[in-house]
Structure formats: structure tokens, C-alpha cells
Amino acid sequence: MSRTVRGAVIDAIGGKWKVEDLDLAEPGPGEVRIKVMASGLCHSDDHLVTGDIPNALPMVGGHEGAGIVDAVGPGVRRLAVGDHVATAYLPACGRCRWCSQGMQYICDTGAGMENGFGLEGNPRFSRASGQPIGAMQRLGTFADHLVTDESQAVKIDDDLPFDIACLVSCGVATGWGAAVNAAHVRPRETAMIVGAGGVGMNAVQGAHHAGAAYVVAVDPVDFKREQAMKLGATHAFASIAEAMPFVESVTNGQGADSAVITVGVVDGALIAEAFSAVRKEGRVALVSIGQNEPGIPISPLEIVTYAKTIRGVLFGNCNPTSDIPALLDYYKAGLLKLDELITARYTIDQINEAYVDMHAGKNLRGVLIHEH
Incomplete structure (x- = not known):
């Protein structure tokens, strides 16, 4: 089973983002589906276009996201339907040499990340033709829904605005x-x-x-x-x-x-x-x-x-599971300015315009607001 979602895909180095309907797989064991509400328009996603970061293309962009869990697969323990979450750039396993020393940012699950497929090696996005499509950082927040391992979704307070929360997923x-x-x-x-x-x-x-x-x-x-x-x-x-x-x-x-x-x-x-x-x-x-x-x-x-x-x-040598909530607590306490970082908000159809603005130096951070 799959569902149709709308997302922005880059097909080749030097190309433009193409907004299209995609098939999204149902969440498997240990996975969640996230209704993405907002996504930061990070420079790292632009590196897919320029080729500065080697990734297999085509790929759904976006890794700096926030949204609502709307489905869970078998065995999910940390999250439930309705939870508000921010995405984490790596599915930190908690068991490898690095995680056990408090270095989630270099977890061994990063191996194979350049293909953008799930941890078991299968794609979550595909075109109607059956063509598999990877997802940036195994996420793909430029789509209005995504499926990822539950360790790549960090529960956040329900009163946090999604356009604010998404920024902490990467850039902040x-x-x-x-x-x-x-x-x-x-x-x-x-x-x-x-x-x-x-x-x-x-x-x-x-x-x-x-x-x-x-x-x-x-x-x-x-x-x-x-x-x-x-x-x-x-x-x-x-x-x-x-x-x-x-x-x-x-x-x-x-x-x-x-x-x-x-x-x-x-x-x-x-x-x-x-x-x-x-x-x-x-x-x-x-x-x-x-x-x-x-x-x-x-x-x-x-x-x-x-x-x-x-x-x-x-990732700032941070541990997503602890540092994303901590930074959002700083924000709520008035110690971290996040509202001031958002220069402009865009729809999915304006994504190429948004990156033109970024290259022109107009934005500190543009944010993509998904329509549901």
C-alpha cells in the first residue's frame, strides 16, 4: 500500500526543483509517517543541485522539518499518532561505538545515507512509473508527508510553531x-x-x-x-x-x-x-x-x-535526541532567537524562487510552509 503525496524533487546536478505527485510507502517496522507542516530551506539541500554533496539522484529534498505523526508502523515505542515532532538528520541507533560515547552526530547509521533509502535499503518515495526516489537524509521534508525511522523524529511541545521548530532540526x-x-x-x-x-x-x-x-x-x-x-x-x-x-x-x-x-x-x-x-x-x-x-x-x-x-x-556535534529539545527550551525561555531568523515563507511551488533569494543574500532562512 502507498499514498500519494506532493514533493519537490531534484533529478540532476544543475537542474531545477520539480514539484510533482509521488507515491509514499506505508511505515514499516520501527517507522513513522509524518505530516510535514514546515521545512527549512537549508543550503545543504541546495548542495544536491550544485553537486557539492555527492548523492544519488533523483532525490526528494529537505531535512529540516517539523510536523505531526499521523501513522506508526509495528514496534514503534517512543512516538504515537498525534505527537508533534521535529526531524533529526540521522537515525541515531543508540548502540554503536559513537552513540554509546554521546556522539550521535556520527552514528554508524550514516552509512549509505547518500542513497536516501530506508535503513534496510528500500526507497520510501517513488514515481507512478515505479522509479525509486531517495530522500535527503532519509527524510525528504520538501514533501508534505514522509516516512522515516522513529529515531529521526524528536517529540516536541505541542505549543511550538512548526515554522520555528523546523529550524532547530539543522541550521540552528x-x-x-x-x-x-x-x-x-x-x-x-x-x-x-x-x-x-x-x-x-x-x-x-x-x-x-x-x-x-x-x-x-x-x-x-x-x-x-x-x-x-x-x-x-x-x-x-x-x-x-x-x-x-x-x-x-x-x-x-x-x-x-x-x-x-x-x-x-x-x-x-x-x-x-x-x-x-x-x-x-x-x-x-x-x-x-x-x-x-x-x-x-x-x-x-x-x-x-x-x-x-x-x-x-x-550537525554542530550535537545529539539530536537531547539537543533539539534543549534548544527549543532555550527559545521558550527567551535565550535563543528563532522568529528573527525567518526572512520569508514560501509555498512548495515557490521553491526555486526561494533558492534564488538565498543565493542573492536576501534570506537568513527561508521556510517552506506545506498546505494541507
Whole structure:
């Protein structure tokens, strides 16, 4: 049995999102069906279009979602029909080496994620012709319904707006965690956030929350610099080069304590520039992805003699089952700004327009509102 749903599919690198009717399988053992109410329009989904993240296509986009459980498969224990949920980017198993050490963000269930099929290897979406279609992060929140493992749905409070809750499924947790968990921003420090978009703006909030004396936002877009100042940045500049005189003035010429790189697509030269901007024992947290060529021009001597570090960041190095509810609690307590992140709301038929706006620097975060 299956049901017909409406979703946005990308068929080929360089193509456009195509909105069409799709067949959705019924939930199997341990799975739930979610009536998706809202989905963040994350840059990661655009990487399917640009090819910056290798995935098997065609694929239903979207991984940053919130909605209502409207069906459950056999053996589901944590969720029930009617529960409000936010999606989690990985079906953390709770048993592997990584989960057992509190690192759900690198759970072994991530293997095979690029195909977008269920954990047992079968698709959840298909076309009427029978063609199987994957789902971004085994979710596919650009469809108005989806089926996923129950571990990829985190129960949330019923009074939370769906358009707010969906943001914490990826962009907010990734940015906040990049500053707090990966860059380890501490009180009185100087933190530099390179890229003030949907992820970077939350790194700004995370650094502010962690007690940084100076939160320096770097972005070439005037609008994003202005918004960063409203969300916790103490200073904002168009480039690292423009920021460095100020950073050096407040650090005795030593450089920033940490740098978080959250630009849409990164290259080696920018990573090297951020690396040079941090002090001895400085920390660079890399959230952005990009191409490997021509490499990262960093001197091994600088790494060793200044004892600096670069580390990768995945989902803010957060644990979805605990950190998604925690961040939403921060929001309800007035400690995390989420309403201010939403620049525009779109219908499914406006999805290509939404990504044009993102590339034009008009949005901090666009949100797709599904019609039911």
C-alpha cells in the first residue's frame, strides 16, 4: 500500500526543483509517517543541485522539518499518532561505538545515507512509473508527508510553531553547536564567525550565549551583517582582512581565540585565512563544505609551532535526541532567537524562487510552509 503525496524533487546536478505527485510507502517496522507542516530551506539541500554533496539522484529534498505523526508502523515505542515532532538528520541507533560515547552526530547509521533509502535499503518515495526516489537524509521534508525511522523524529511541545521548530532540526543546532561544542567558545574570548547566513547566524548566537566578550561576524552582505548585530554579534565586517585590525586591537595582536567557518561553499584559501586569524592554541571549526582542489595552503610549521587546531563540525556535534529539545527550551525561555531568523515563507511551488533569494543574500532562512 502507498499514498500519494506532493514533493519537490531534484533529478540532476544543475537542474531545477520539480514539484510533482509521488507515491509514499506505508511505515514499516520501527517507522513513522509524518505530516510535514514546515521545512527549512537549508543550503545543504541546495548542495544536491550544485553537486557539492555527492548523492544519488533523483532525490526528494529537505531535512529540516517539523510536523505531526499521523501513522506508526509495528514496534514503534517512543512516538504515537498525534505527537508533534521535529526531524533529526540521522537515525541515531543508540548502540554503536559513537552513540554509546554521546556522539550521535556520527552514528554508524550514516552509512549509505547518500542513497536516501530506508535503513534496510528500500526507497520510501517513488514515481507512478515505479522509479525509486531517495530522500535527503532519509527524510525528504520538501514533501508534505514522509516516512522515516522513529529515531529521526524528536517529540516536541505541542505549543511550538512548526515554522520555528523546523529550524532547530539543522541550521540552528549546527551553528549553535559549532560555536559551543566544536570551537569551545569560552567567557571573555574573541570569536570570529565567517559567514552569517542561516547557520552562521546561530553560531553568532552560540558564541554570545557562551560568554564571548567579542563576537565578530564576517560576511560580505550588508543585510546579514546588520542582522548579526541584532543576534549577538558585537562587531561585523565584510571580510576577514577588514576584521583583523579590530581583532588584533582587542587581543594584544594575538588573533581571535576561535573562528567558525559557516559560508555556503568554502575553499582552501578561506580556511587558511581563518587559520591565520586565530592565536596560538587557536581553534578553527569548519562547518562549510567545498571542493578539495587546490588544497588548503597552511604551513605545517604554523600548525606545530603555534599548536593550532582545525576540526570538522557535523550537525554542530550535537545529539539530536537531547539537543533539539534543549534548544527549543532555550527559545521558550527567551535565550535563543528563532522568529528573527525567518526572512520569508514560501509555498512548495515557490521553491526555486526561494533558492534564488538565498543565493542573492536576501534570506537568513527561508521556510517552506506545506498546505494541507
